[in-house]
Amino acid sequence: MGIQDTERIFVAGHQGMVGAALMRRLKSESCKTLTVGRKDLDLCDAEAVNQYFDRQRPTSVVFAAAKVGGVLANQRYPVEFLSQNLLMTTHTINAAFRFGVKRFLFLGSTCIYPRDCPQPISEAALLTGPLESTNEAYALAKIAGLKLCQAYRSQHGVLYHSAMPTNLYGPGDNYHPEHSHVLPAMIRRFHEAKLSKQSAVKIWGTGKSRRDFLHVDDLADALVFLMGLEDPPDWVNVGSGRDLTVYELAERIAEVVGYHGDILTDESRPDGAPVKCTDMTCLHGIGWKHRIELMDGLKQTYQDYRSDLDTGVLRSI
Numbered sequence: 001m002g003i004q005d006t007e008r009i010f011v012a013g014h015q016g017m018v019g020a021a022l023m024r025r026l027k028s029e030s031c032k033t034l035t036v037g038r039k040d041l042d043l044c045d046a047e048a049v050n051q052y053f054d055r056q057r058p059t060s061v062v063f064a065a066a067k068v069g070g071v072l073a074n075q076r077y078p079v080e081f082l083s084q085n086l087l088m089t090t091h092t093i094n095a096a097f098r099f100g101v102k103r104f105l106f107l108g109s110t111c112i113y114p115r116d117c118p119q120p121i122s123e124a125a126l127l128t129g130p131l132e133s134t135n136e137a138y139a140l141a142k143i144a145g146l147k148l149c150q151a152y153r154s155q156h157g158v159l160y161h162s163a164m165p166t167n168l169y170g171p172g173d174n175y176h177p178e179h180s181h182v183l184p185a186m187i188r189r190f191h192e193a194k195l196s197k198q199s200a201v202k203i204w205g206t207g208k209s210r211r212d213f214l215h216v217d218d219l220a221d222a223l224v225f226l227m228g229l230e231d232p233p234d235w236v237n238v239g240s241g242r243d244l245t246v247y248e249l250a251e252r253i254a255e256v257v258g259y260h261g262d263i264l265t266d267e268s269r270p271d272g273a274p275v276k277c278t279d280m281t282c283l284h285g286i287g288w289k290h291r292i293e294l295m296d297g298l299k300q301t302y303q304d305y306r307s308d309l310d311t312g313v314l315r316s317i
Helices: 017-026 046-056 071-076 078-098 133-156 182-196 216-227 246-257 281-286 294-311
Strands: 008-012 032-034 060-063 103-107 159-165 167-169 200-204 210-215 235-238 243-245 262-266
Touching (some): 071 078, 071 133, 103 216, 133 235, 159 216, 167 216, 167 294, 182 294, 210 294, 216 235, 243 246, 246 294
Parallel strands (some): 008 032, 008 060, 167 210, 200 262
């Protein structure tokens, strides 16, 4: 089917890492894209969201807007992570239906799955056990969005569906020293350690937890693929299907950065979920697979980091 040239696609969250990657990918499509910045539209304001949809009349929506952060940010601000993500999600989905949007692609995260579910994580694991406590608030909001899309599709026949990406990285990531995710945090830490000639770098936790990482440009390609399907799954995982330990990730980042000191662990810090490897059986079966391998992606990302640092546009919020 593919994306039609008559489509008016509202990319919610176009200034974030995922939204920006999707905007880059959509340049090769003939559709029209609609965007609006946070200063001009607060997605937590239901009336403002309704007015925007009434004016712009998108035919499709990709919802990449979210309040996001790493383990520390999630632990410090659970109220904001739950309430703001719930409000943005429900207001946008409800407005989309009210103003005739036929397709809504909602983005969540594989953190929606239970902490101790069987690995690799399949879509069927949803709601089969307790969540990981360090990101429970964010996960609950994303589960609600997934289920609201599923409910609209079942009750009203609209094509509202969801994609659950694994840990993402790439250009436009957040490099805040405390609030960023593990991969960008390590890039910054190893880069600064190299410049200051530190003898060792300490990483959070035991280093034994396992994670699957996907380059954000691969995610953008998967989203365009899903937007072109006539009958996509209600929700589908998006990842590489390969995992490695956090310590192994640190070793790879140190290699890319050119840092040659020791890598130490800080077991007073949380590990998060012990294992998060994405089962890609569903999306592979439909016909999509990632293209950017981890070491290639890390090299590209470090180059982007240095470029953004040199030009003063590095994201660190």
